[in-house]
Amino acid sequence: MPTYVRTDKCKGCMECVTICPSDIMHIDAAQGRAYNIEPAMCWECYACVKSCPEAAIEVRGYADFAPLHHSVQPTRTADKIEWKIRMRNGDLKEFVFPIRTTPWDSIRPPQESAPPNEEAVASELLSFEPDYLAVESLPTLPPKAGAP
């Protein structure tokens, strides 16, 4: 049903409700816990799974084509994501991948750079160009140029 929520783990903290791109993780009023209100609009994007501080959210593959008894579950930290995969026959696979090379919140905002001059404003250059193109100048073509 794509995502489902384990009753014994969910504390109703709303993290999944806040993050879900499809607006389908909602709080069940009677229980005070989250659940997937519209499985047919769930992309299995795992945004809620990754965000859950209690690891209460898991995924059961779409009933249309996925037989039961499998699991694909991540643990995401500041610099990496670890995946544990349980195949239908019980085999286990584990993978670890990096997610970022710099500390979170380290991006320098554009307004902290020197303000652009009038020449740059009038040009075809974008911010930090041509430096960040790593070539001498921005390529251009004369209008209706002949074949190169």
Added chain:
Amino acid sequence: MTDVPAHPTTHTVDCDILIIGGGFAGCGAAFEARYWGRDLKIVVAEKAAIERSGAVAQGLSAINCYMGMRWNENQPEDFVRYVRNDLMGLSREDLVYDIARHVDSTVHLFEEWGLPIFTDPKTGRYVREGRWQIMIHGESYKPLIAEATRKSASEIHERIMVTHLLRDAKDPKRIAGAVGVNVRDGSFYVFRARAVIVSAAGASHIFRPRSAGEGAGRTWYPPWASGSAYALLIQAGAEMTQMENRLVVTRFKDGYGPVGAWFLLLKAIATNAAGESYETSRLPELRERVGAYADAKPMPTCLRNHLMLQEILAGRGPILLHTERVLDTPEKESIGWEDFLNMTIGQAVTWASQGIEPKNVPSELILSEPYVMGSHAVCAGAWTSGPGDVAPEEYRWGYNRMTTIAGLFGAGDTVGGSAHKFSSGSYSEGRLAAKAAVAFLRDHPEAPTVAEADVDALREKVYAPAVHWARDGPGITAGTVHPEVLFPDQGLNRLEKIMDEYGGGVSANYSTSRNLLERGLGHLAALRSDLDFLGARDLHQLQRAWELDHRLWTAESVLRHTLFREETRWPGYYYRADFPHVDDERWKCFVNSIYDPASGEWKLFTRPYRPLF
């Protein structure tokens, strides 16, 4: 009990630049607008949460548009030639060139911010997946880009379903802002803006998906991509182009895992069920249908689809991707799994659940249902002005990426004719649109006029589905069957059925004709009149109601364009069975349309194709 307030609060947000949609294009727009407009009030309106919204919400495993100009790997002209071929001759080459020459600087910014890009330790260069693609560890690609956006924008309003654009009360060809509903507290938002950049999404769920139960969520493009990129612009009277150029993708069956890394990096091959290659043997038939395009290198995406479809129809399917022949080391097996875990986790779930060990057995490939979008191997969207130094005169009316409405810009899926942008190109296009919008503001300091009467009328309209349910819903015991109420999911099922059966979806093997299209348009008109009876029990359904409205506008535009173009330009994407050939003499041109909001009439016409060189 509904959570829709009986008397919604109205918030009015005045700003210089309003960015609608905080996906990659919108994030690029916010960053660039701040660079050039230090003192401007830059506001982002987003339907979900920008940390994980848009098509890159779950991450990516490759950047599909990178030139590598610094290593002289490719020049922008090379990319234009590639896109020209892939689109069967029809793209706005000025826009494509513009993306290509800027995209490297975007990717270099991403790397500096902390995106892990595969690098060859010997050469120091990025590892190429294919000629245009580089490999990344992209699980956190969107959160990374969102961080830069949060530091750039003045305000970010999340959970706002933007429903309509506002035009200037004194000049209907000038933009004035937008309205929407906050789907958490039910309040009404009025954005009054001097310039607007629409960077919203293309559309899934226009055509009925192959998986029709809960698996309908596993569409290739995300289920939250509801065509706002097109619906907002069409209703404002903006000129649109290439709306018939819908996308069908070759993917792993059911899980819709991508095939790029398998074909290009791991060098896997696809065969029919007998283990035979089929593309070469079908070339003579293809030449008869499309002429010289059959021999374009690399073969256009649509034609590869076409050959696969023909092979399946001939009874030689399923088509198999031979993963088992290439995963000969643990490193390659890890790359194969990571490709999915970073961008299509559902495919890993499909393998785990079906017990498929890709290093031991091949996997089935399939052609997806059609999608309407503008940033992959198709280019539906708005007709926009091109870059000042390279655009031919007839493609240029002032500001880069400005639509035919003054002050209204597009980026990403919104911009037509500008294919193969993907994540990095969409971000670059947001940057281009934002710089141009800042220039527009310098030249047009006056604030547009928003008529209170227009806002009041839209407020009433936006909440109508909730009001209708509250007033007319009672009278049945329980359930969802009501003689006077249509729920959003019911309307969506009908839309998808119409488009599938009349517009060239999977059940028709992507085939349609004049008669079918005209009947389809009739059914869409009836659905349009039924939308007056939409019911929303709560705020969630109110969002779904407006998503359905946007999808219906998109669908109508697709059918009208498909009807107008009397040829089969892109076999493998769709077939006009009554005009089965490519017809360069009549149709090597753009099909454009304008909807007149005053009269409710559509005008379709052609615009010339002008090669850049």
